[in-house]
Amino acid sequence: MSRHRAVRNLDIDDILQEDDYDSEYDEDAIDETAISTEDLETLEEALTYIYSIIGEDTILSEKEIKETLWNSYFDTEETLNWALEKIEKVKAIEEKKKAKEEAKKASQAKPVSSLQSLAQRNSIQKTIPSSTNSLSHLASRTSNNALGSLASLAKKQPTTKPILTHTPPVKPPPVIKPQVVVVKEEKEEEIMENALIAKPSTAAQFLFQDLPTHPTSLEPVSSKVSTIPVFTFNQPSPDDIVLSAQNQPTAEKKAAAAAAAVTAAAKPKSSRKEEDPVEFLSDEEDLSQEMSAMGFKTHSEPLAKIPSSKRVNVLEEFEKRSGAKPKLNLVVIGHVDAGKSTLMGHFLYALGQVNERTMKKFERDSQKIGKGSFAFAWVLDETGEERDRGITMDIATNHFETQNKSFTLMDAPGHRDFIPNMISGTAQADAAILVVDASINAFEAGFDAGGQTKEHAVLARSLGVQQLIVAINKLDTVSWNEARFKEVQAKLGAYLVQVGFKKNNVVFVPLSGLTGENLVKKSEIPELTSWYKGTCLLDQIDKFSPPMRLLDRPLRMRVTDFFKGGIGSSGGVSVAGNIESGTIQVGEQIMIVPGGEIGYVKTMQVNEEPATWAAAGDSILMTLVQLDILNLSNGCIVCTPSRPVPVTGLFEAQIVVFDIRIPITPGYPVVLHHGSLDEPAFVYKLIEVLDKSTGQVIKNNPRCLTKGMTAKIQIKLSQRPIPLETFKDNKQLGRIMLRKDGETVAAGVVNEILTFGS
Numbered sequence: 006m007s008r009h010r011a012v013r014n015l016d017i018d019d020i021l022q023e024d025d026y027d028s029e030y031d032e033d034a035i036d037e038t039a040i041s042t043e044d045l046e047t048l049e050e051a052l053t054y055i056y057s058i059i060g061e062d063t064i065l066s067e068k069e070i071k072e073t074l075w076n077s078y079f080d081t082e083e084t085l086n087w088a089l090e091k092i093e094k095v096k097a098i099e100e101k102k103k104a105k106e107e108a109k110k111a112s113q114a115k116p117v118s119s120l121q122s123l124a125q126r127n128s129i130q131k132t133i134p135s136s137t138n139s140l141s142h143l144a145s146r147t148s149n150n151a152l153g154s155l156a157s158l159a160k161k162q163p164t165t166k167p168i169l170t171h172t173p174p175v176k177p178p179p180v181i182k183p184q185v186v187v188v189k190e191e192k193e194e195e196i197m198e199n200a201l202i203a204k205p206s207t208a209a210q211f212l213f214q215d216l217p218t219h220p221t222s223l224e225p226v227s228s229k230v231s232t233i234p235v236f237t238f239n240q241p242s243p244d245d246i247v248l249s250a251q252n253q254p255t256a257e258k259k260a261a262a263a264a265a266a267v268t269a270a271a272k273p274k275s276s277r278k279e280e281d282p283v284e285f286l287s288d289e290e291d292l293s294q295e296m297s298a299m300g301f302k303t304h305s306e307p308l309a310k311i312p313s314s315k316r317v318n319v320l321e322e323f324e325k326r327s328g329a330k331p332k333l334n335l336v337v338i339g340h341v342d343a344g345k346s347t348l349m350g351h352f353l354y355a356l357g358q359v360n361e362r363t364m365k366k367f368e369r370d371s372q373k374i375g376k377g378s379f380a381f382a383w384v385l386d387e388t389g390e391e392r393d394r395g396i397t398m399d400i401a402t403n404h405f406e407t408q409n410k411s412f413t414l415m416d417a418p419g420h421r422d423f424i425p426n427m428i429s430g431t432a433q434a435d436a437a438i439l440v441v442d443a444s445i446n447a448f449e450a451g452f453d454a455g456g457q458t459k460e461h462a463v464l465a466r467s468l469g470v471q472q473l474i475v476a477i478n479k480l481d482t483v484s485w486n487e488a489r490f491k492e493v494q495a496k497l498g499a500y501l502v503q504v505g506f507k508k509n510n511v512v513f514v515p516l517s518g519l520t521g522e523n524l525v526k527k528s529e530i531p532e533l534t535s536w537y538k539g540t541c542l543l544d545q546i547d548k549f550s551p552p553m554r555l556l557d558r559p560l561r562m563r564v565t566d567f568f569k570g571g572i573g574s575s576g577g578v579s580v581a582g583n584i585e586s587g588t589i590q591v592g593e594q595i596m597i598v599p600g601g602e603i604g605y606v607k608t609m610q611v612n613e614e615p616a617t618w619a620a621a622g623d624s625i626l627m628t629l630v631q632l633d634i635l636n637l638s639n640g641c642i643v644c645t646p647s648r649p650v651p652v653t654g655l656f657e658a659q660i661v662v663f664d665i666r667i668p669i670t671p672g673y674p675v676v677l678h679h680g681s682l683d684e685p686a687f688v689y690k691l692i693e694v695l696d697k698s699t700g701q702v703i704k705n706n707p708r709c710l711t712k713g714m715t716a717k718i719q720i721k722l723s724q725r726p727i728p729l730e731t732f733k734d735n736k737q738l739g740r741i742m743l744r745k746d747g748e749t750v751a752a753g754v755v756n757e758i759l760t761f762g763s
């Protein structure tokens with residue numbers, strides 16, 4: 006199972022719960038499936054997890070389910086593919102079984118499920134409560150016409166009862182995608198006039214068709230109900246049309262409907278009958294209308310000013326590039342003075358990233374100011390102040406390659422004053438190296454209360470980092486003592502598991518950043534080799550799994566820096582940042598949010614090399630033209646003009662409360678960290694406290710939140726709205742961190758955006 010075991014996010018692990026279900030399964034369906042119970046449990050766990058995030062009422066298409074699976078749960082392509090493969094397999098088995106069942110129909114054989122029989126075969130005695138069976142939930146939340154493998158899998162699950170008192174498979178309830186009414190080939194006024202006339206529902210029409218306009222008495226309904234034609238829900242019901250029409254009173258919505266009509270007219274004719282006035286809109290149209298109805302600027306201009314001959318097929322290019330060496334963002338974190346910069350400076354030097362001459366200069370210059378021991382740290386600590394003070398203050402980035410991967414390295418500051426910078430770097434990371442100082446008392450100082458070792462570990466996990474190397478550093482100061490290594494490993498290991506890291510995703514490497522032992526090649530010193538048989542840091546880094554990238558999502562790039570003048574002294578504005586989702590290419594039109602300023606990409610660099618395109622996961626520098634630098638700020642988002650990121654001043658979040666002394670009450674002021682952005686905010690409302698292990702609501706409208714609680718709350722920005730997305734839409738932009746008086750008080754995910762700005 007470990008091969009496929011999905012890894013989950015700490016905050017979610019803590020906030021959300023696994024289904025603790027019990028089920029008995031059908032006896033008579035021993036079948037040929039080769040899928041293990043563990044596999045099924047993992048799938049169920051994944052789905053449960055996803056539902057916990059997306060909420061009870063969300064309806065997903067098959068595509069969305071797949072996307073959500075990898076976006077929220079399976080972080081690597083390997084685990085996702087594994088899940089999809091299993092799902093397909095179960096689907097095939099279910100179909101086969103269905104065919105068999107139909108053949109046996111005459112004999113009235115009890116319907117069976119291969120999942121159930123499988124469990125039975127594996128002697129699992131479980132019952133699945135209706136509220137917690139993720140697969141059943143899936144069935145009820147998957148649109149009818151998009152029922153895919155997952156849904157068919159789900160349909161076969163019992164809902165409430167043990168299988169021995171079998172209930173019929175749950176038919177997914179009909180699902181209607183929110184629609185906009187579009188009347189073909191009508192003038193705008195006609196469209197709106199017609200749309201605004203409420204029509205009776207099918208049932209109402211039927212019941213009242215023979216009655217006078219103001220009926221004084223009604224016929225018994227039951228006499229007619231049996232003849233009401235069954236509405237199949239494969240299209241919006243008349244009620245939905247009426248509701249939709251009634252919900253279109255504003256000017257924007259009128260415009261949206263009219264725009265939709267134009268779009269619909271331009272669309273190729275569907276197989277729908279001509280007289281059918283309802284047309285489904287594509288997701289893009291839907292969203293852009295929703296956005297404009299909510300007051301967002303959306304843009305219908307072409308997304309790119311690039312002649313098609315010059316347009317790059319970014320996805321294709323990305324495939325080619327991935328085939329070469331997958332790219333990862335790696336952050337180095339840890340308590341102040343643990344030796345992070347020295348370790349990584351020496352590491353880069355040993356890899357040949359820093360030339361001999363530069364290194365000699367660093368040695369000379371650092372000695373001159375009495376900081377000779379910081380020579381390697383100067384590779385990453387580049388500013389005068391950092392070198393004078395001997396501490397890292399801001400994230401320093403660098404690039405290196407291992408045998409199989411390409412890394413962007415971010416060295417984070419360890420000092421508590423610079424935690425916002427650490428958060429900003431860690432928010433972009435796919436993996437982390439946590440450096441601890443093994444020398445006597447130093448580990449304890451970093452680990453005990455007030456130290457940054459624990460805080461950095463929690464922050465990293467809460468920001469979505471799942472893979473971790475713990476570099477047990479400065480072992481030269483304790484003569485490579487095995488007992489000390491084990492002591493640090495035991496204490497820290499237990500803590501890391503407690504805060505949500507999976508044991509298998511954490512590796513401890515003994516080393517010395519100063520002497521260079523065990524960095525890029527396996528140590529040969531007997532003091533270490535006598536007890537350590539593992540790999541060196543470089544080989545361990547090479548083992549990090551590349552994460553799934555949100556390539557097919559709208560472009561989201563968080564701006565981390567900007568300045569006047571383009572790359573290579575050209576005109577325009579230089580903008581640096583990390584692409585969280587989507588792709589971008591030279592010539593393309595982009596939008597800056599907040600503000601909605603439109604510009605174009607003139608030139609671009611990825612990893613300091615000129616490039617024509619970039620994709621999710623890349624840290625880039627680009628020259629933007631035709632926009633005003635005054636509309637840029639650190640933390641703003643560069644996005645696709647047709648799919649701008651929402652801007653909000655009030656949202657709902659699901660949080661885990663950390664070790665706090667003063668309880669959180671409504672009005673509690675915090676600094677809200679969102680990527681590289683930190684903004685004053687306050688807790689607006691406490692909605693409910695959730696049970697950590699079951700996910701059930703244990704208290705509505707609590708008066709306060711204390712240490713360790715999991716809760717849903719509303720958060721209001723104090724000064725200005727910020728760009729934000731829900732976790733289910735974009736996990737990179739859906740995480741938040743709450744800090745107060747220099748301490749992290751809570752971390753969580755965005756559930757719902759409650760107000761929209763622009």
Ligand SMILES: Nc1nc2c(ncn2[C@@H]2O[C@H](COP(=O)(O)OP(=O)(O)OP(=O)(O)O)[C@@H](O)[C@H]2O)c(=O)[nH]1
Nearest residue numbers: 341342343344345346347378396397419479518519
């Ligand atoms: N003996 C010994 N000293 C080390 C080792 N690694 C780092 N140091 C020393 O520890 C001190 C702090 O090192 P830095 O690399 O600046 O520590 P840091 O964690 O980057 O510091 P901040 O970024 O400010 O948190 C320096 O004097 C280093 O020479 C090591 O492996 N052995």
